[in-house]
Amino acid sequence: DTAVSQTPKYLVTQMGNDKSIKCEQNLGHDTMYWYKQDSKKFLKIMFSYNNKELIINETVPNRFSPKSPDKAHLNLHINSLELGDSAVYFCASSQGGSTNEKLFFGSGTQLSVL
Amino acid sequence: QKEVEQDPGPLSVPEGAIVSLNCTYSNSAFQYFMWYRQYSRKGPELLMYTYSSGNKEDGRFTAQVDKSSKYISLFIRDSQPSDSATYLCAMSASWGYQKVTFGIGTKLQVIP
Numbered sequence: 001d002t003a004v005s006q007t008p009k010y011l012v013t014q015m016g017n018d019k020s021i022k023c024e025q026n027l028g029h030d031t032m033y034w035y036k037q038d039s040k041k042f043l044k045i046m047f048s049y050n051n052k053e054l055i056i057n058e059t060v061p062n063r064f065s066p067k068s069p070d071k072a073h074l075n076l077h078i079n080s081l082e083l084g085d086s087a088v089y090f091c092a093s094s095q096g097g098s099t100n101e102k103l104f105f106g107s108g109t110q111l112s113v114l
Numbered sequence: 115q116k117e118v119e120q121d122p123g124p125l126s127v128p129e130g131a132i133v134s135l136n137c138t139y140s141n142s143a144f145q146y147f148m149w150y151r152q153y154s155r156k157g158p159e160l161l162m163y164t165y166s167s168g169n170k171e172d173g174r175f176t177a178q179v180d181k182s183s184k185y186i187s188l189f190i191r192d193s194q195p196s197d198s199a200t201y202l203c204a205m206s207a208s209w210g211y212q213k214v215t216f217g218i219g220t221k222l223q224v225i226p
Contacts, residue, residue, distance in 0.1 A: 004157070041122070041218055043219070044216070045214065048213065056213050058213075092157070102148070102160050104159075105158050107156055107157050108157050
């Protein structure tokens, strides 16, 4: 069974469109994250939620809005997509609140903005 | 200066070689050190995890942390073609809901 699953795997869209990426984890973890991996393969945190509460919000344009309907789900909605948003977006989860942050990643959503 | 520096490679080695991968960092608050392996078109997966300074061994993999030098290493013994992947170092500060900071990753190719 997939521990952290995200959909879609690939997303090709035009500039200016609005799109969403969904993520679900079945590990019973309390904390979920969105990471962005750019063309240079640099992996950077965007958001983190713990039990549906936003706890990390890095310097991300407000066109990006995460939503966590419950602790097993964390979705990412992106408004007015720009060329620079093209990247691979990874969802991750961790136990949270413990002495380490072992992250479990999904397979990624490759977003291409044309 | 980036918080975590890592040579992106690529690094090509023959099968059976010992591989050494390294990262340096600038934030002295980092206490938890991790190595993730990422295969092409996949998400990173945790390989090794170390708290503070010292060594940790797991099969063919050894992680070393030298906090005084702000330097961490991952050694792979008897490297196999299946080890071909990108290896990302990662680190975080004190416990809690801290963010994990990643290096850019070193692409490793083990040639049969």
